[in-house]
Structures are given as C-alpha cells and as structure tokens.
Amino acid sequence: MAPKKSKGLLGLIGKKKSKKSDSGARKDLRLFEAMRAGESFGDKELQRSAKDHLWMHFTRHSPYQTKDMTIITRAEGHYLWDSKGNKVIDGLSGLFAVNAGHGHQELADAAAKQMMELDFMPLWAYAHPRAIELAERLLSYAPKDLNRIFFTTGGGEAVETAWKIAKQYYKLKGKPTKTKVISRMTAYHGTSHGALSITGIAAMKAMFEPLVPSTIRVPNTNWYRSKHLFKSEEEFALWAANRIEEAILMEGPDTVAAFYVEPIQNSGGCFTAHPSYFKRVREICDKYDVVFVADETITGYGRSGEMFACERYGIEPDMMITAKAITSGTQPLGALFLKEKYFEPFTEGTTIFPHGYTFAAHPVACAVALANLDIYDREKLVDNVRTNSPIFRKTLEKLYDIPIVGDVRGDGYFFAIELVKNQETRETFTKEESEKLLRGFLNSAFYEAGLYCRADDRGDPVVQLAPPLTIGPKEFDELEQILRKVLTEAWKRV
Numbered sequence: 042m043a044p045k046k047s048k049g050l051l052g053l054i055g056k057k058k059s060k061k062s063d064s065g066a067r068k069d070l071r072l073f074e075a076m077r078a079g080e081s082f083g084d085k086e087l088q089r090s091a092k093d094h095l096w097m098h099f100t101r102h103s104p105y106q107t108k109d110m111t112i113i114t115r116a117e118g119h120y121l122w123d124s125k126g127n128k129v130i131d132g133l134s135g136l137f138a139v140n141a142g143h144g145h146q147e148l149a150d151a152a153a154k155q156m157m158e159l160d161f162m163p164l165w166a167y168a169h170p171r172a173i174e175l176a177e178r179l180l181s182y183a184p185k186d187l188n189r190i191f192f193t194t195g196g197g198e199a200v201e202t203a204w205k206i207a208k209q210y211y212k213l214k215g216k217p218t219k220t221k222v223i224s225r226m227t228a229y230h231g232t233s234h235g236a237l238s239i240t241g242i243a244a245m246k247a248m249f250e251p252l253v254p255s256t257i258r259v260p261n262t263n264w265y266r267s268k269h270l271f272k273s274e275e276e277f278a279l280w281a282a283n284r285i286e287e288a289i290l291m292e293g294p295d296t297v298a299a300f301y302v303e304p305i306q307n308s309g310g311c312f313t314a315h316p317s318y319f320k321r322v323r324e325i326c327d328k329y330d331v332v333f334v335a336d337e338t339i340t341g342y343g344r345s346g347e348m349f350a351c352e353r354y355g356i357e358p359d360m361m362i363t364a365k366a367i368t369s370g371t372q373p374l375g376a377l378f379l380k381e382k383y384f385e386p387f388t389e390g391t392t393i394f395p396h397g398y399t400f401a402a403h404p405v406a407c408a409v410a411l412a413n414l415d416i417y418d419r420e421k422l423v424d425n426v427r428t429n430s431p432i433f434r435k436t437l438e439k440l441y442d443i444p445i446v447g448d449v450r451g452d453g454y455f456f457a458i459e460l461v462k463n464q465e466t467r468e469t470f471t472k473e474e475s476e477k478l479l480r481g482f483l484n485s486a487f488y489e490a491g492l493y494c495r496a497d498d499r500g501d502p503v504v505q506l507a508p509p510l511t512i513g514p515k516e517f518d519e520l521e522q523i524l525r526k527v528l529t530e531a532w533k534r535v
C-alpha cells in the first residue's frame with residue numbers, strides 16, 4: 042500500500058465501479074480496481090472501503106457513520122503507525138501477542154524459507170519436521186509432567202480441544218458422565234460455542250443461548266473487591282478455591298470433567314491469586330478426578346516474568362493452553378500441552394480423537410514460532426520482564442495520586458488500573474457512567490495522547506496494559522506520563 046495522496050484514483054471515483062451481489066446490493070470495488078491498476082491510494086480511500094466492507098470484531102460500527110476508523114498501517118519495535126501518520130506506543134502488544142516486539146526480519150526470513158521448503162501440510166495423519174521440532178522445543182520450557190502437545194490455530198480452539206479431550210478421555214476410562222466444566226466469573230476463554238460456554242461474561246453469552254450445556258461458574262480471585270471480608274489474601278484464596286469443591290459436590294463429582302483458570306485473569310483486570318489458591322485447586326482436582334486446565338493464552342511466553350505463569354506461581358496443571366505470543370503474534374498458532382496420561386487411552390486399538398483444524402501446526406507458523414523462541418533466548422526477554430516488572434509496577438503506582446485510580450494490580454508486564462469514583466470507599470461507576478467514561482472518552486483519549494491500550498468494563502472499569510517484553514524503565518515513564526495526562530483529565534469529567 043502506498044499511503045500517498047491519490048491522484049489516479051480520483052479519476053476512478055467519478056466513474057464508480059460496482060458489481061451486483063447476490064442480495065442485489067451494489068459492491069463498491071474502487072479500491073480493488075485502483076490496486077489492480079497500480080494507482081496509489083490513501084487514508085480517504087481506505088476509510089471508505091473499510092466502512093463499506095469490513096465487519097470488525099467486538100466493534101460498535103455505529104460511530105463510523107460519522108467518524109473515521111483507526112487503520113493501523115505499520116509497526117516496528119513497540120510502536121504502531123496509522124493511516125493518518127500518527128505514531129503510538131503499542132501498550133497491548135497487539136492483543137497480548139507481540140511479546141518480542143514488531144518487525145523482526147528473522148521471523149519474516151523463517152516464514153519465507155519455510156514457504157519454499159514445505160509451504161503446507163496439515164497434521165492429519167502425516168507429520169512434518171517443524172511441528173515435531175516445535176513440540177519438543179516447547180516441552181523443554183513446560184511445567185513438569187506436561188509432555189505432549191496438540192496444536193491449534195489459537196487460544197479458543199485450544200480451550201475447545203481441552204474440553205473435548207477431557208470428555209472423550211473419561212468415556213474411554215469408563216466414566217462417561219464426566220462432562221461438565223467449572224470456570225470462573227468474568228473469565229474470557231474464547232468465542233466459539235464451547236469456549237463461550239466456559240467464558241464467564243454473561244453479556245457476551247446472552248445472544249447465543251442456548252450454548253453448550255454443563256458449564257458452571259465459581260468466584261474469581263478479585264482481592265481488591267474482597268479484602269474487606271477476609272483477614273488475609275491467603276484466607277480469601279482458600280475460600281475461593283473451596284468454592285470449586287463446593288460446585289463439584291453440588292453437581293456430583295461423577296459429572297465434572299474439568300476446571301479452567303487463567304493464572305492471571307485478564308477480564309475484570311489482572312486478577313492474580315495467592316499461590317495457596319492453585320495448591321488447593323490441585324488438591325481438589327486430584328480428590329475428585331477433575332482435569333485442571335491452566336489457560337495461559339495471555340500469560341504464556343514470558344508475560345508473567347517466567348516462560349509460563351504456571352512456573353511462576355507453582356501451578357501444576359494437567360493441561361495448559363497457550364497461543365498468541367507463541368509466534369509473537371506474527372502467525373496464528375496455539376498449543377495445548379497435556380500430561381501423557383490423557384493421551385494414553387488414544388493409543389489403543391482403533392481409537393482416535395476425531396478432532397482437528399486444517400491450519401493447526403501450519404509449517405510456516407511452526408517455523409516462525411521456532412525463530413521467535415530463538416529471539417526469546419537471545420534477547421533474554423523473560424529475564425527482562427523478571428528484572429523490570431517491579432519497576433513497571435512502581436511507576437504505575439505513582440498514579441495513585443490521581444483520585445480516579447483505585448487499584449494497580451497484575452504481574453510481569455501485565456497490569457490493570459481499576460478506575461473508581463472514590464479511592465477510600467472503592468465506589469465504582471454505574472454502567473452508564475462507565476460507558477461515558479470508557480467509550481465516550483478514555484479509549485480515544487489514550488490513543489490521541491499516543492498510547493494504544495484498552496479501557497474495558499467487562500468487570501469493573503479498568504485500563505489494561507500489556508506492552509512488548511522488550512521495553513524498560515524509560516518506556517514505563519513514557520507510559521506513566523500519558524496515563525497521568527489522560528486519567529487526570531478523566532477525573533475532571535467524573
């Protein structure tokens with residue numbers, strides 16, 4: 042694309058090229074025609090075509106009747122550029138994915154090389170070297186006892202896959218009624234019907250009911266909103282873990298297949314948990330023969346300060362879901378890690394797991410993942426997070442002098458700032474106030490001030506930060522300055 046002012050295209054605009062679709066609506070293909078004719082085009086043409094043709098994910102389209110979309114055209118390091126020439130800090134690593142930073146030549150080279158060696162083979166009955174190499178390499182970083190990998194193309198597919206494996210495993214083991222999944226309130230685990238059933242965000246599910254039956258929600262570990270009720274965080278953690286046992290007993294242990302948890306829950310704003318929580322979860326899952334699934338779609342690959350958050354918090358899962366940063370977001374890939382015991386029944390007789398995805402373990406994605414892990418090792422990205430995370434936290438905690446900042450929480454390079462009406466009482470905003478604050482002001486104000494991040498109210502209102510793992514104290518200060526400016530202005534509007 043050439044983000045230059047279009048001359049040639051202006052000619053085409055007069056004689057609008059359009060085609061009739063099946064529904065009878067006219068398709069405006071001026072951008073396509075210009076591209077084919079080698080014409081240059083710019084933001085104006087991209088805006089028009091995007092508004093005419095794109096259906097954006099999780100996006101309100103009504104504002105685009107009157108205002109422009111943000112169209113990101115280029116990325117390098119921890120910066121993004123848009124079609125209007127603005128440069129912003131990528132404070133969310135794309136979508137919790139670009140952990141090694143943008144624009145690595147060696148990832149592009151690995152993709153190109155693989156394209157010419159073996160451009161595509163699915164992992165259906167035939168294997169290929171990059172998938173084999175990657176599985177072994179990934180397992181070298183994995184928590185103990187996880188020694189097999191099922192590849193997918195993303196996190197939600199791995200969430201689905203883990204549930205289906207658990208269900209079939211128990212059928213093969215003579216426990217066919219063990220099918221249900223327990224997960225946590227406000228947790229996000231993906232959007233396909235199974236993964237959405239496990240997701241704990243009611244507003245995201247209502248339109249798609251009936252979903253896959255047999256999922257149950259238990260409390261998450263929102264310590265900020267619970268601390269007045271408990272003597273210590275550990276006591277709260279044990280209380281929360283015991284709710285899982287209660288749910289298993291209520292449903293009947295013979296009916297429960299799995300418990301899903303993010304080591305740091307994203308939705309609701311970076312809910313960490315006292316290590317006793319995960320220890321107790323392990324005990325409960327052992328006691329009732331329930332698969333303990335750690336969803337590390339976001340926390341995996343260094344985000345927490347260890348390669349996997351399971352290692353950081355001493356979590357011993359039966360299955361572990363990873364995706365996103367496995368390729369630093371540059372290729373779609375997910376990897377579900379499992380204990381061998383879940384694979385064993387599938388090695389007998391004619392048994393198969395009738396499940397798979399055309400593009401899972403795509404050779405190009407696997408080659409890029411291997412190159413991405415080389416970058417991790419060489420640039421010591423995980424060490425960088427471990428060393429600098431306390432400085433990141435301290436820098437963000439300076440914001441407590443702005444009355445709207447209620448809580449700064451998280452770990453590694455993954456933090457949330459909860460916004461409140463009153464720091465003392467922790468009073469939160471009504472839905473209407475939150476709507477006005479987040480969508481009426483904050484998201485665009487952050488961007489205009491030079492920061493791509495996310496203000497979110499799937500739980501209480503929070504600002505979410507997950508920058509590339511390459512940054513350090515200098516960039517933390519830059520982030521803090523932008524946050525300070527925007528949150529100070531936000532407080533004036535409360």
Ligand SMILES: Cc1ncc(COP(=O)(O)O)c(C=O)c1O
Binds near residue numbers: 229303307337364365
């Ligand atoms: C914890 C968790 N699980 C699953 C998913 C779904 O992943 P994907 O969008 O790759 O399907 C996400 C996405 O952000 C996630 O954060």
